[in-house]
Amino acid sequence: MAAATPPVKPDAGQWKKNLSHHMICPECKEIPPNLEFPDSHETVCGSCGLVLSDREVDMHSEWRTFSNDDQNNDDPSRVGDAANPLLNGGQLETQIASGGTGRDRDLYRAQNKQSSDKSNKALLAAYKEIGALCDGFNIQRNVADTAKFLFKVVDDAKAFKGKSQDVIIAGCIFIACRQCKVPRTFTEIFAVTKVTRKEIGRIYKALEKFFTSQNVERHNTVVSSGGVPDPHDTYTATVSTKPSDLCNRFCNLLDLPYQVTSVSSSLSDRVTAMGDLAGRSPLSIVAACIYMASYLMGYGKSAKEISQVVSVSDGTIRGAYKQLFAERERLIDPEWIKDGKGDLKKLPAS
Numbered sequence: 001m002a003a004a005t006p007p008v009k010p011d012a013g014q015w016k017k018n019l020s021h022h023m024i025c026p027e028c029k030e031i032p033p034n035l036e037f038p039d040s041h042e043t044v045c046g047s048c049g050l051v052l053s054d055r056e057v058d059m060h061s062e063w064r065t066f067s068n069d070d071q072n073n074d075d076p077s078r079v080g081d082a083a084n085p086l087l088n089g090g091q092l093e094t095q096i097a098s099g100g101t102g103r104d105r106d107l108y109r110a111q112n113k114q115s116s117d118k119s120n121k122a123l124l125a126a127y128k129e130i131g132a133l134c135d136g137f138n139i140q141r142n143v144a145d146t147a148k149f150l151f152k153v154v155d156d157a158k159a160f161k162g163k164s165q166d167v168i169i170a171g172c173i174f175i176a177c178r179q180c181k182v183p184r185t186f187t188e189i190f191a192v193t194k195v196t197r198k199e200i201g202r203i204y205k206a207l208e209k210f211f212t213s214q215n216v217e218r219h220n221t222v223v224s225s226g227g228v229p230d231p232h233d234t235y236t237a238t239v240s241t242k243p244s245d246l247c248n249r250f251c252n253l254l255d256l257p258y259q260v261t262s263v264s265s266s267l268s269d270r271v272t273a274m275g276d277l278a279g280r281s282p283l284s285i286v287a288a289c290i291y292m293a294s295y296l297m298g299y300g301k302s303a304k305e306i307s308q309v310v311s312v313s314d315g316t317i318r319g320a321y322k323q324l325f326a327e328r329e330r331l332i333d334p335e336w337i338k339d340g341k342g343d344l345k346k347l348p349a350s
């Protein structure tokens with residue numbers, strides 16, 4: 001049995017080019033018309049220059065440049081900017097410009113009411129603050145980026161809701177400094193963020209615990225789903241700052257030469273290991289060691305000068321130094337001062 005073929009219906013709605021219409025110039029009435037397409041989006045009579053049609057669809061390719069520096073548009077690229085991992089979503093949404101009137105303004109307001117990019121706005125504000133604070137510090141950009149990343153982890157988990165954002169930012173910067181191996185003291189963080197030392201200490205402990213638990217959780221999810229965890233994708237708890245880590249920076253700020261820097265950091269390691277000055281803060285140890293090393297190597301700095309850089313009172317420095325001075329024969333390695341590089345006799349008694 002053969003299937004009946006359905007009758008072919010003429011499609012009434014189908015578009016067909018009307019070949020009996022053609023465009024001629026109403027002035028010259030030339031046939032065939034002398035048409036020109038100078039900019040591809042308009043048609044011009046080639047004989048008299050009359051524009052016969054404008055606002056035609058531009059069939060040119062729309063190469064655009066997204067590179068940072070404008071290289072005279074010789075870097076055509078059909079892709080947009082790279083996605084920013086610090087923001088939520090793929091950043092592929094359309095933004096409606098502000099400052100319009102009528103419908104434009106209504107659209108702008110409607111978009112603003114959407115909650116989807118509110119979180120990004122809050123994040124951007126926080127990042128801006130982190131960036132500004134880190135600029136005030138004069139530290140490398142990787143510290144600011146690390147702090148931003150840490151802040152996003154906290155924000156994503158919606159943790160520490162009761163804490164003020166400034167405190168969390170201060171804690172993130174403190175941890176970021178340690179992770180990037182440019183440790184800063186609580187006092188220094190306080191100087192730029194205006195978050196008290198006590199509060200920074202508290203948030204630091206809480207954040208450290210939070211990041212570690214987050215990491216264990218992520219690790220377990222990967223393992224339980226049969227995957228192999230990425231060994232680089234871990235949060236390593238920061239180690240407490242050793243006095244010798246701080247010597248480099250403080251000696252630099254005091255304009256002390258390399259010999260003093262190296263002796264003071266060796267001395268502070270030795271003092272810490274031998275338990276002299278036990279019970280004193282790492283900052284006092286650093287300050288006393290720099291004081292001793294600077295005189296030992298013949299570049300003496302007063303306790304007052306050191307106290308301004310290290311933010312420890314000069315009385316504390318002198319008190320700690322007195323203890324070191326009493327034990328100078330044992331603490332100072334003859335290696336450091338051999339060949340007249342330094343002299344024990346140059347050490348002041350207080």
Ligand SMILES: [Zn+2]
Pocket residue numbers: 025026027028029045046047048049050
């Ligand atoms: Zn014409």
